[in-house]
Amino acid sequence: MAKKSKRGSGPRPGSNRAERVAARKERQRAAMAPPPRPFAGLAAECDLVALRAFVASATAKLDLVEPGPPQPEITSVVPDDDAPAPKAERPEGVRNEVLIATILPGAAPALVREERTGPHGLVALQTDPEPDDLAAALADAIDWAAHAEPDAEYAPEGTEAALTDLITADSELELIVYDDFSWWFPPGTSVPPEIADMLQRANDTIMPTARLTPKSGVGAPWWVDAGERAHLRWVRPEPEDELMNALARLHAAGRLTLGDGSRFAGSFRTHGLLVPVFDLDNERHHEEWYAGLDQFDEWLSEALAESGDLSTAELRSRDGIRGRQVTLR
Numbered sequence: 001m002a003k004k005s006k007r008g009s010g011p012r013p014g015s016n017r018a019e020r021v022a023a024r025k026e027r028q029r030a031a032m033a034p035p036p037r038p039f040a041g042l043a044a045e046c047d048l049v050a051l052r053a054f055v056a057s058a059t060a061k062l063d064l065v066e067p068g069p070p071q072p073e074i075t076s077v078v079p080d081d082d083a084p085a086p087k088a089e090r091p092e093g094v095r096n097e098v099l100i101a102t103i104l105p106g107a108a109p110a111l112v113r114e115e116r117t118g119p120h121g122l123v124a125l126q127t128d129p130e131p132d133d134l135a136a137a138l139a140d141a142i143d144w145a146a147h148a149e150p151d152a153e154y155a156p157e158g159t160e161a162a163l164t165d166l167i168t169a170d171s172e173l174e175l176i177v178y179d180d181f182s183w184w185f186p187p188g189t190s191v192p193p194e195i196a197d198m199l200q201r202a203n204d205t206i207m208p209t210a211r212l213t214p215k216s217g218v219g220a221p222w223w224v225d226a227g228e229r230a231h232l233r234w235v236r237p238e239p240e241d242e243l244m245n246a247l248a249r250l251h252a253a254g255r256l257t258l259g260d261g262s263r264f265a266g267s268f269r270t271h272g273l274l275v276p277v278f279d280l281d282n283e284r285h286h287e288e289w290y291a292g293l294d295q296f297d298e299w300l301s302e303a304l305a306e307s308g309d310l311s312t313a314e315l316r317s318r319d320g321i322r323g324r325q326v327t328l329r
Contacts, residue, residue, distance in 0.1 A: 037272030038135035046220035046235040052125040057178040063171035095146040096121040110141040114150040121145025214297040223286040230282035246303035248318035259292035266324035
């Protein structure tokens with residue numbers, strides 16, 4: 001009888017071969033993982049991150065990439081008098097207007113409704129359940145919403161298009177921020193009582209919110225009144241290390257501030273971007289923070305342009321800032 005092999009089914013733990021196998025598996029997992037910055041390549045990346053991560057109620061029209069020329073239609077040359085009349089379909093190349101939204105009723109990914117100007121698609125960034133691959137799920141929803149009929153049930157077809165294939169890459173978002181969710185329903189819609197109760201509960205959760213515009217136009221600063229304090233969350237597009245070094249330089253120089261009534265609270269990381277956060281005196285209207293915002297914007301631009309190693313004080317500042325950093329998905 002043959003002897004049983006003493007070798008196991010895999011490489012010996014700790015061996016060079018085991019390390020190579022583990023490295024290969026890690027590369028395979030990394031290749032299959034969703035992109036860390038799902039909206040990379042889009043000029044609207046920072047605002048899309050904000051709408052996804054913390055803005056409650058807002059919409060914006062998407063500037064969709066123009067479709068290519070229609071493919072020739074293949075028709076039968078044999079007439080069939082008994083065949084049913086073809087269903088009237090939308091002309092080739094004609095698409096619904098599509099709006100991006102924070103959240104839709106029932107946390108649905110997308111819907112299409114009939115309005116006075118024709119069918120309008122709405123696509124949500126905040127959904128339940130949350131997708132594993134946000135970029136792919138959003139591309140599916142946009143593609144579906146651009147072509148589906150009003151009141152159709154959402155049924156994505158698994159488009160292979162990237163977001164940059166569907167959304168014009170250099171287009172910014174013309175945002176509309178709401179203080180309630182009345183835009184969920186077209187004007188004149190009769191809302192059933194059970195839906196009205198749900199709508200009221202949703203409205204009660206909304207805090208006053210505004211999108212500010214810095215002089216440089218870089219990033220997406222969002223102000224929100226959270227009650228006892230207001231906050232400014234500034235979604236930034238720079239690589240994290242570069243931005244962290246710049247914040248450290250400003251902190252060491254006493255410039256990590258928006259002026260009197262403000263305090264740097266820390267930062268969080270979400271969808272591959274870093275978001276500095278300031279606590280603000282909520283007795284001041286958001287428009288009153290523009291002077292401090294623009295001054296900080298100027299200082300930050302200068303700090304980002306600096307090169308060279310950080311000083312000892314700046315290194316301590318960076319360590320302190322990183323110690324107050326959290327990650328949001």
